[in-house]
Amino acid sequence: MRRERTIWLGVAVWLGAVGIGFAGWHSYEVTPGAGGRPGNPAGPNRGEWELVLFVHPHCPCSRASLAELAEIVPGAPTGVVTEIAFVCPPTVPAMWERGQSWDSATRMAGVRVRVDGGGAAARRAGATTSGCVVLTAPDGRVAFRGGITRARGRAGDNPGRRAILALLHGDETAERELPVFGCPLFAAAGCDGTGGESCRR
């Protein structure tokens, strides 16, 4: 009996440990990356909506963001310029941006893919975490900035996708800023553009 009790006690401890593990894992998954800065409060008037997704070429979490962008593009009204910018640090070798995410992006129709060498555009848009989407209104103001997944690497219905589509369809009440779940686009030292700050918090 004592041995049995010991076993059941061990089972309880084991279940607790496993639960704690799952809880910790859950905690990691739902913790967003570093939020972007507002960047330019108002840019030049372009006359059309511009939707830019900044991704780290090798961030596994951003594959979910690419998938969500693919869901948004067909739902967006015509005239929206959609672009995927692969942010590459200045020190990386050529073609560093190529990979699974690059391939997925280039197969996406109606989307322009470009390399944001050194992350200048990202910096300008205030994107610091891979998966960050910046929607710029035709008048040059940033209508939305944030992530389009509910957690790291989790595709599926999410508030970012709904907010962007709402904004594009003229709903001004939609969320304007949401957390981004992904890898930092810049090294911790240069997270803010000056280096040294990590995207994660």
Added chain:
Amino acid sequence: MPEVTDWRAQTAARVRELAAAGRNGVYRRADRLFAGLLAFEWVAGLVLAVWITPLTWDGPAARTHPHVWAALVLGLAVISLPLTLALARPGRASTRHAIAAGQMLMSALLIHLTGGRIESHFHVFGSLAVLAFYRDWRVLGTASAVVAADHIVRGLVWPESVYGTATGATWRWVEHTGWVAFEDAFLAYICWHGARDITLAAEREAALEVARTTVERQVADRTRELVRSEDQFRRAVTLAATGMALVGPDGRWLRVNRALCGILGYTEAELLGLTFHDVTHPDDLAAGLGLAAQVLAGDFPGYHTEKRYVRKDGHPVWVLLSVSVVRDEAGDAVHFVVQIQDITDRKRAEAELLAAKEAAEAATRAKSEFLANMSHEIRTPMNGVLGFTELALDTDLTPDQREYMGTVKASAESLLRVIDDVLDFSKIEAGKLDLDAAPFGLRECVGDAMKALCLGAHAKGLELVCHVAPDVPDDLVGDPHRLRQILVNLVGNAIKFTDTGEVVVRVGIDSRAAGEIGLHLTVTDTGIGIPADRLAAVFEAFSQVDSSSTRRFGGTGLGLTISSRLAALMGGRVWAESETGRGSTFHVTARFAPAPAPARSEAWRVDLEGLPVLVVDDNSNNRTVLAEVLTHWRMRPTAADGGAAAVAALRRAAAVGEPFPLVLLDALMPGMDGFAVAEQIQNAPELAGATIMMLSSADRAGDVARCRDLGIAVYLIKPIKQSELLDAILLALGAEALGASTPGPDVPRPPATGRPLRVLLAEDNEVNQVLAVRILEKRGHAVTVVGDGGQAVAALDARRFDLILMDVQMPEMDGLEAAAAIRSRERGTNRRTPIVALTARVMKGDRERCLAAGMDAYLSKPLKSAELVETLARLVPAAAPADGVFDRAAALARVEGDAALLRQLVGHFTAQSGKLLADIRTAAEGRNGKKLERAAHKLKGSAGTFGARPASESAARLEAMGRAGDFAGADGALDGLERDVTDLRRALAELVEGTTG
């Protein structure tokens, strides 16, 4: 029943035990399976994490992705407990439940790693299916509970991690859990089946165990029995009183027992080193090897033989071997099984017995030879004594001389009977007495026996009565001589031991069966009787009632013994009933075969049917017997017990007009005897006309003459054979036919003495020579005498003979050789001279030897003239024809050669013919046709009895005249008849004289 209940309870417990063991085995195997599976899943999760999200990036810098760490650490945490329990405590309930929980947590980990992809949920269903390996639905419950809890918790906290989407997070867990429950239902059913299969397997295993246990117990029991049986067999063989051994096909002793060792004098070890060749006597080895080879070849399965072994000490020992061979399934000989019995003592006893038997046989041969020689040596002088006594009695002697010679003859005959008895007894004792099987007439046989004894009975004044029941068949097959011998013995004894009264012989049927008739003969006397305590002893050899009897009555005491043995040989027995002072009755039973009756004329019955007869006899037995016989012949007898009663009966009959035509009158009666009755009849005219036949028990001198004077038609001496009585009645009544006594084929022909014969006598004994010559010459035959067989052959070469009398035992060439030589010389010729053997040897086989040598007849010495004459007549048919007056052969045939009867018939004819001639003359002169016819008819019948054709024809002519009433020529016919009758009387007188020799 308690045992059955107990057995069932034990089986059920065993089933539970086996089922538990089976389930435990399944649990352990599943535990091991899941230990590996969990480890594999951990590694696979790690690989998946490394593959999908190996790194996480921080700008250009990369580091291990937290998913990889989660897969490594959390996965390890998930499998740690189940793996530990599976390895440390396999088979336990807690282990499989922990494994179930761990497996489901691994599903949660995988789903989490794949970001809640719905496809990853298949891992849940797969895991549940694999968990069904435990065949324990409760494990499925644990797993399903973990799944449900996971879905509920994560659905609430972070639905995307489990469903991939937040949509429906509050109710999706119900759907997922429902699918799991759906699968659980089937898996639980499968688990139930699996558990049942385990139970069924356990039941089968338990049944098998029970069967195995039973079989093992039976095998053990049988094995014990076999061991016990083999032990018994081994001990039986070892301790058997008889020698037993197993011998290989090569002859080597394979196994021997103590008894065999004892027989052969070897130890067991010594014998097992030898072969049976080594101990077999050299003289018997070849035969033994031959038998063994035949058995090995399969000619026969085994054999018994007697042979000799040689003991170790060199002495031979006789053994009886019983050998059989044992073969294997292929039919090859494995070994011999041999039983050896020491029969040395038996062999020794057999040798002694054989020697004793040979000695006994030699003694028996010597005894037989002695008996034969004694017979010869005694009979030879007896031949002379009796023969010459008979010759002397035929001469003129003074009364004293005749009395002396009669005494000599009686003594000699008595001595001869003693010798015959001794020889018969000897032959019976030696088992050398064979019975003939010849057809014979029973009544003739019995009558002959009575005839032989009547003189003795009459001399003592005894009535000798013989009664053969009518239903007893007359024609039988058997040995009449021995039957007659029995009767002569018994009746002779009865006469001997009876002073007054009667001796009655009765013959009746004892039994009838197919092909067999049992006769019951009784001889009753009124003699002294036999004490009850001596009744059995009288049948013992050399025994009489007491020693004084022997002195008083004489005799060897063998008669009854011989009779008893003869009856036994005839399939019957002899016994006696007696009362001292009142007489005895001896009973004899014997079996005979029926013989076909010879054809007989029944014409006489017509003459006798319904004929009234007066039977007059003071002896009731005689009256009864006569009345019965006459009734059997369809006559009407009336009995009278004395002379006065007879006269009264005659008068009564005459008064009513039905006189008795025939009177059978006993001569000797108290008061008025037969002659007085006859005299009254003669003197009373009203009684005249009856034919009187006088029957007398005493042949007294002058009786015949008195009968003639009194006109009595027939005078007969009692006892009277039935055939004799019938013939006499028919003759007296003048019947035409006398067919009743027509002789059968085997009845000897009467002697034909019509012409002298040339007889060659071969006899070395001078006394016998003289005796035979005298007998033959007295009958007119010419005799040539020779002294041995060689001379006989030479004599026959020199001249022809009508007959040869050949003594068997003669010097030089004996009778048998001489007969063979004569027959050899006759071969190729038409001549065959009859040869009659004469021998004093009366031993078994003598007759056969004589006949085999070519002889025709056999006479034993001492020679009896009647036998010799009869034999001559039989072998040499009368050459001379009938003399014209009468047919001699026919006349003799009528009386079957009985000279006494012939004399009686001739005497009767002589007396009757005179009276009939007178009657015929009176009738012819008085022209009384009816009387003439009747008298002539009677005379015709009487003459016809003798085959006298002239007299018969003359009488027939007169009979016809009388019937027709035509008397013309009657005188001439009467003269012719008187001449013929006179010639016939003279010829018959000559015949009678010729047969009285």
